[in-house]
Amino acid sequence: MKSILITGASSGIGATCARLFLDEGWRVGLLARRAAELEAVADGHENALCLPADVTDEAAVDAAFDAFTGWAGRIDVLFNNAGAFGTARYIDEMPVTDFRAIVDLNVTGMFLAARAAFGRMRRQDPQGGRIINNGSISAHVPRAKSVAYTTTKHAVTGLTRTLSLDGRDFDIACGQIDIGNARTPLLDEAIRSGRAGDQPQTMHVDHAARAVLNMATLPPEANVQFMTIMATKMPYIGRG
Numbered sequence: 001m002k003s004i005l006i007t008g009a010s011s012g013i014g015a016t017c018a019r020l021f022l023d024e025g026w027r028v029g030l031l032a033r034r035a036a037e038l039e040a041v042a043d044g045h046e047n048a049l050c051l052p053a054d055v056t057d058e059a060a061v062d063a064a065f066d067a068f069t070g071w072a073g074r075i076d077v078l079f080n081n082a083g084a085f086g087t088a089r090y091i092d093e094m095p096v097t098d099f100r101a102i103v104d105l106n107v108t109g110m111f112l113a114a115r116a117a118f119g120r121m122r123r124q125d126p127q128g129g130r131i132i133n134n135g136s137i138s139a140h141v142p143r144a145k146s147v148a149y150t151t152t153k154h155a156v157t158g159l160t161r162t163l164s165l166d167g168r169d170f171d172i173a174c175g176q177i178d179i180g181n182a183r184t185p186l187l188d189e190a191i192r193s194g195r196a197g198d199q200p201q202t203m204h205v206d207h208a209a210r211a212v213l214n215m216a217t218l219p220p221e222a223n224v225q226f227m228t229i230m231a232t233k234m235p236y237i238g239r240g
Contacts, residue, residue, distance in 0.1 A: 001047070003072035004216060005029035005065070007055055007113050008082030010037035012184035013134065016209040017079055022048055024213065029068040029075075031055070031113075032082065055082045055109030065116040074124045077216045078117035080110050081134040083152070088145035099148045106152035107159075114163060114174075121172050128171030130223075132215050133160045137180040137228060137236055164225065173223040175215055180230025182208040201233040 004021050008014035010032035018041050021028045027047045030038045035052040042048035049071050053060040069075055086102040087094075114131055121129035135156045142150035156176065163174035182205040211229045218224065230236055 001025065001027055002076045002216075003027040003029070003068075003074060004077040004079060005031060005051075005068050005075055005113075005117070006079045006081055007031045007109070008134075009041060010034045011041075013179065013182060013205060013208050013212075014079070014081045015041045016184075016205045017081070017212050018042070018048070020206070020209045020213055021216075027072045029064070029072065031064050055113055056104045058112055061112045061116050065120060069120055069124070075117055075120050075129055077130045077132065078113060079132050079134070079212055079216070080113050080117075082109050082113070083134065085146070085149045088143075089147075090145060091147045094147065102148040103152055103155075106149070107155045110156055110159060114159060118163065118167065118170075118172060121167075122170040126171075128220060129173075130216060130218075131163055131167070131172065131174040132212060133163075133174065133176045135160070135176040135178045135226075137178045137230060139178060140228075141236060160226075164223070171220060173218075173220065175224045176226050177208070177211060177215065177224075178226065178228045178230075179208045179211075180228065180236055181234045182229075182231075201231040201235075203229075203231040 004026050006014050006018050009018045009030035018028050018030050022045050029049045029051050031051040031053055033054050038050040042050050051064040053064040083106045133156050136153040138150040139153040139157045160174055160176040167174050181202045183202045184205050215224045
């Protein structure tokens with residue numbers, strides 16, 4: 001039975017992926033800060049392990065990965081998903097503390113989870129695994145007033161490329177999925193605040209989860225380096 005650990009699994013894309021992978025017969029580790037929400041997503045499933053932890057806390061991340069590998073036997077896939085947008089502001093209106101908080105979650109948190117997964121994949125027998133980073137189309141074309149979020153998602157792309165290169169020696173594949181306008185609580189909040197524009201085109205979050213599943217189920221010799229999945233008519237191509 002394959003195993004996957006999903007960060008940010010208490011809501012949105014992470015929760016949807018967790019339910020899908022459980023339905024597909026995987027052992028699933030659900031990692032996020034909110035224990036009650038994780039338990040609700042897991043819904044008592046025998047192949048689900050809830051791992052309440054803060055991805056910005058090195059010791060907590062390592063303990064969660066140890067608990068998961070001890071339970072599942074190994075880690076085949078990490079979906080490195082935890083992240084946040086933050087408050088929409090012009091750069092000169094953004095407190096430095098707010099910027100640092102988004103960097104800590106979206107960059108340091110992804111680094112810590114990838115570091116924990118990479119080390120265990122490198123040393124397990126048989127060696128190897130797959131890391132899927134959740135990027136964003138903001139890594140290519142940003143929305144207005146998204147300086148913190150967009151900056152961090154460019155950093156995620158750098159993390160993806162580096163792990164792809166460094167992982168070759170250990171049969172560790174790394175790819176990135178950039179998701180545009182999947183209908184989640186995060187997008188709903190962006191719509192309410194006006195960050196997503198007027199009457200934004202959206203898609204069901206299940207389509208994003210299916211794309212992650214497709215990446216996760218590839219054989220070791222194949223990898224989706226970068227995938228963009230988005231609402232067909234959203235103003236991404238050609239937006240000015």
